[in-house]
Every structure is written in structure tokens, then in C-alpha cells.
Amino acid sequence: MTIREEMKLVKLASPKLAATAGETRNAALEAVSAALLAHQEEIFAANRADMEQARQDGVPGPILKRLKFDEGKMRDVIAGIRDLVAMQDPLFQTQLKRELDEGLVLEKVTCPIGVIGVIFEARPDALIQISALCIKSGNCVILKGGSEALRTNKKLFEIIYGAVRESGLPEYCMMQLEARSEITELLECHESVDLLIPRGSNAFVQYIMNNTKIPVMGHADGICHIYVDKDADLDRAVPIIFDAKTQYVSACNAVETLLAHRDVAAELMPRLKAALDEKQVEIRGSREIADLIDCAPATEADDASEYLDYILSVKTVSDMQEAIDHINYYGSHHTDCIVTENAAAAEQFMNLVDSAGVYQNCSTRFADGYRYGFGAEVGISTGKIHARGPVGLDGLLSCKYKLYGQGQIVADYASGAKQFHFKDL
């Protein structure tokens, strides 16, 4: 069977999975937990082999750290599955119930999206989380993990798919791609795949977005800003900027550009520089900033750069509107923050900045499904169609309209013989 033929079978399985009861999907999640624990030694052994290979191939430290799957990570994913089981069934939820006329009742109910393709980095725990979210939400999933985790992923998929099949979920409700070349085939299967969620580098996500007709949810850039207002409390501003820049530099929600109101820049910058110097953060400043502190010169390219590194570009603005305009023009609509004690200014900033996350007086690093209390996330979306921001279970849902009648026909309403009365139930 070719990859394409198998994807068609996944598509055919999707209405069957969508119709399964919440208890069946929860039982499948419990079975997955049990099977993972029962086979953990095999999983760890496969992961050791992947780690060994990756070390031989000179894979860098941070990637090795994500690749590793040990007892601590197993505990976390098992806890995550338990949280999902405890959550209300997201499917068959009635969002609207309306009597259009006597004996003609409309219901809008939640349903899964269908078949979701997820392309993710070499992190075995991500495979488990994504699978669990898709099982809970009744979505068929096609998984393609980073190649460094090949052996671990193969083992995990075998265990998870086996457990869900034994629990009564339909054949082909999950599928795994192994070779990178299979991504090309996935991108072409718009008749079988309803949504793609690519995770990874900016260039990779851009590539996916430019090479498929399948709707794509996710984000390429993460150029986040902090604007320090003239009414900012600088005792708050400095630690917020320090955290947003240095707590984890390679995250998409780390700050890349600081916009300082001209009235506070002279007091802010020396204090900020002292803090950032601790972590050897390179500041690239506009000419005005260079007059205040010792820093490298910023060019326009810096305004549009996602450094993912210990670098921060800084410029002054003469008012909040200038900051808003800069963010809407150069930003990536991910997460942007205002530091101010002025509630009216904060509200204006938060309404006018066109981003998935708009913050007052806290670190941009909070933009994350776990930190929002969503339990888990499949990714963060900067698009405005469908889910926006961190995407948990909700973002994996669609809806359908059910209309229950007793023989009603449109001709009677078109002729005026009958009238709709629209009564919400």
C-alpha cells in the first residue's frame, strides 16, 4: 500500500472515530497509559539507541536534551493523559439549540476536524501528547516526528496504536510517517488531510505553508515586543524584560525588540543593561539608545529579526501610538506586552495591537498552553482563522448543524404559508 492509499483509509476512518462515545475515547487513553508503562523498558532502550546515534552524529546538546525520553518524562506524559481523561468530552457539545418553527429544531454541535497531520521536532513526549489530544478530540492523526527520534517514535507509535485498536477505536485512526520524503506526499494529500500543524524552524514552517493546499495552523516567526510606557514602574520593567529575553532564548515567545518611551529611556537603559550584562545579552540600539548606554548599532533588519539568541534590539518611541504602529508593522502577531501602571493606556494598547497575545506587566514567556491552564497544546497559532494563540483541545474542533424535522419543506416558507419563529431552547 502506498502512503497516499493509507492516508485515504485514514480519511475513511475519520467519521467512524468522530462518532465514538466519550467513554470509548477515554478508555483508549487509559489503555495507552497502561501500555506505555507496561512497555517502558523497550521504549527507554529504543531511546538509548536514538541518543547514541545522535551523539555519534554530533547533534547539539539542547536537541539531545529534548530527544531524551526517561522516567521523568514518562511520569509527565502519563500525568498529562490523566488530565485529559478527567476533562469533559469536547465532542457532541451543543453550542446552539433553536426551534426554527414548530417541530423543526436546529442544533449546532461540536465535532472533530477530521484528519490532522502534525509534523514535529525530535521530542518523543510530543508524539504522546499530540496523539492523546487527537484521541480525546476524536481526530485521526498522521504523525511525522523528527528523524533523530526514529526508533523511539516507531516503538511509541506501535504501543499507542495497538492500545487504541484494542480499546475499539477504528483501524487507521492513526498513522505514522517515517521518512522525510513522505512529508512531500503528505502536503499533496489535501483530499485526505483536513489540517496541518507544522512545528519547527521559521524556514520549515514557511516551506510547509507555501507548498500545500491543506489549511495550516501554526506560526513561522515569533518576533515579540515589550513596550515600556511613560507611566511604567521601572522596578517591574527590568525583571520582566530580563525574564522575557533570557529565561529561554530559543522560545518563540522570547522578546526580541524593546520599545522604550523617550521619557523613561534614560532611567531605564542603564539599569536594564546592568541586568542583561549578567547573561552577556548583546544590546543593539538605535542612535538615541547609543547615547544612553554602550551598545551595538541597530539597523532596520533588526526590527524584523527573530534572534532566538542573547540579543535584544532597542529603540525609543515618542508615544504609545508609535509603539503600536511599529509592533503591527514589524511584529509577527504572536505576543506583545506593555509595561505601564496606567490602566487606560494598557487597554488601548491591548485593543490596538493585532496579536494573539497582548499583555500588561508580565513576561511574554507566559504565552503557552500549559501556563494558560489548557493542560496541553499542539502548538501556538498566529493565524486569525480558526484557533489563535496556544492551541489545546478547543482548537482541534469543528462543528456541524443537525436539523430535526417532521416533513418540513422550504416552499411553505417561501410562499408565506408558514413563518419561522426562531425560539432558542
Add this chain to the structure above:
Amino acid sequence: MTIREEMKLVKLASPKLAATAGETRNAALEAVSAALLAHQEEIFAANRADMEQARQDGVPGPILKRLKFDEGKMRDVIAGIRDLVAMQDPLFQTQLKRELDEGLVLEKVTCPIGVIGVIFEARPDALIQISALCIKSGNCVILKGGSEALRTNKKLFEIIYGAVRESGLPEYCMMQLEARSEITELLECHESVDLLIPRGSNAFVQYIMNNTKIPVMGHADGICHIYVDKDADLDRAVPIIFDAKTQYVSACNAVETLLAHRDVAAELMPRLKAALDEKQVEIRGSREIADLIDCAPATEADDASEYLDYILSVKTVSDMQEAIDHINYYGSHHTDCIVTENAAAAEQFMNLVDSAGVYQNCSTRFADGYRYGFGAEVGISTGKIHARGPVGLDGLLSCKYKLYGQGQIVADYASGAKQFHFKDL
């Protein structure tokens, strides 16, 4: 200024429009109503000129009927605007309010999508309805109407844009394209346009979907089915099929294929044929159907055809699952109906059929925003990402996350010094 430059200005206007108060947008709608009435003679004159030209160009009758804009249509659109004014502001609605930790409050609030491009048929009332929906939902709109309505649309746009500008909505919150060639430029402006809603023929919508990176909402095909179950009441089945086929044959929600359970086909078909003969409907039947009634032979092409004409393809199925499989494979996921008195069978059909509308015992022609009580619709979506089914105000919304803090940083939560407590407010 080029079209592209103007679209960029529309994009820049979009956060300003998104931040306007509900009262301002309502005042703008009232001003639009008043201006339309004040200038109705000019509008009717422009429309008479369009009608005259269309008649000279040999435009067919049904299109002329839609092109005409007279006092009756004016009354309808004014009533539609009044309904929109009375509706609650869809923006700034809090969908989630959660204290993540003391003094750190997350809110998920509704906001507009941004800039919406709508390409629609030569129907002047559509221009007014679409504009009104976009004003109410805070979306900037780029309008391209059918060329036969050029003069009417130009006049309408001038009046509507003038009225909203005087009411304080931002400059460039609306834009009109006039030449067909400008559609190509619109499709290329993915940095300025957040969503496209094309209305029109299957081929045209397919063309749009295949030639842009902008997300597209809408539908190409409308291949709707009615399945007559073994437990159907045939006294209900016949008028439902008659209405769904003949009440308005060129609508996307008209039925194209009938699937009859083998147990009822012999009784159903002669009665149905007698009814459909009244309207000279051509029946294209499978071999089994041809044994029951006089009909043309159906080929596999008929299974995948949207006739938009007085033609119905009919085949027998041996059970409900065969009907479901047929619909999911050949259908367009628009609206499909089961005729049955068996509630359990209906529920199973409605859960397993993967369509935006799944009906029991009523005509597929009910699939429409007005008939669902949405007040107005911009179109019907068969996609599962974002809005599905008839799209009213709700489908024009996105959301953003606002996070209000008091200096919180992520390092404190990563180190364990602080814990989230997730309390919904």
C-alpha cells in the same frame, strides 16, 4: 496609488476599526441606512442603467432578476441593517476569564478577523449586506461585485463609505475593486488580506482556492443527498425530495442524488416519479431503479455531479452504512438528509455523515443563514477550519488573549518558587 498600496492602507486601518466601540459601529450602520434612503433615487437610476446595459448584452433572466435593485429590495436591506443594530456587539466578548495565579489574569476576548475580501455575484443587495456585517463585526472589507452591477455598486459604495467615514470609522476601512483584473492583485496580497470569501460558480471558487495563499472560506460544490431509510414515512419522503429538488434548482443546497433503501424503493419510486414529472425532472437511475420506473441510465459521473438543474440521480442501497459511505465519498460535505421515523438510525446517520448540515425529515433547502435565524450570511462554508455551514457574524470573528499582570516572570514558575492555581473567574 496602486491597488496594492491601497490594500496596505486597509490593513493598517484594521486595528483601528477593531478597537472602535460597539456604539460607534452601530451609529455607522444607522448612518448607512439613512444615507441609502436619502440617496435612493440616485441608486435606482444607476441600477436602471446597469439593467439597460445587461439587457443589451443579453444577460439571462435569472441574473437580471438578481441585478435589479428596487424599493422592495431597499426595504429588505434596511430591515436587515436594523436587525444587525439590535444585535449584541460581537466584539470584546469574554470567552474565558481565568486567574492563573494571584494578580495574573487571563482573558480570551472576541475580536475581528481583520481584512476580509469578498468576491460576489452581480447582486447590489449583497454589497449592502456584506458591508453591514463587516461594519458590525469590526472587519475592514474589500468588495468586488459582479461587473454587471458596476454602476449600482459604485454608487452604493460611495454612499456607504461616505456615511461610515462621517460616523467616525477610520479612513480605508472599506475599499472597492472595480475591474476583474484587480482580483488577481487581491489574490496576491496575503500580507494585507486575512480572509477571502468567494461566492459564485464551482469553477470560479476552485480557481480562487488554487491561486492564493490567503485562507478561503466558502464552498465549491454543493452535492447534497437524501437517503430514504427502510423506516421512512413515504408520505413525508416524497414532498421533501420534491421540495429539495425543485423549489430552486440552481441553489447549492438543492438535492442532486437520492439514495433509496432497497426495501422501500419499489413503493417510493413510482410515487416520486409522478410528483417529479410535474416539473419535468429527469431521473437518472441505477439498473435497479430502471426496473422500477422509466428513467435514464445513471453512470458513475452522476454520483459526482452537481446538476443545478431539473435532474436527479437515484440509486438503491442495501443498508444505511452503504448510504453513509456513498455520501462521505461522493458528497461535498454541504448538507445531507435522512428520511426515517427511527430516531436511533437518524442519530447514527447524523453522527457518521461528515457534512456541515445533517438533517432528518426535512428539505436540504433549509441550509441557509436566514432560515437558521442568523439574520444574514456572507456565505456557506464546507470547510472544517473556522466557520462551517451558513456564516453569519460569528464566522467573521477571531479572538485574542489578554494577560494582565503585576510584574510576574516565568522564571519563578519554572524554578518552582511559585505555582499556577488556575481559577476560572
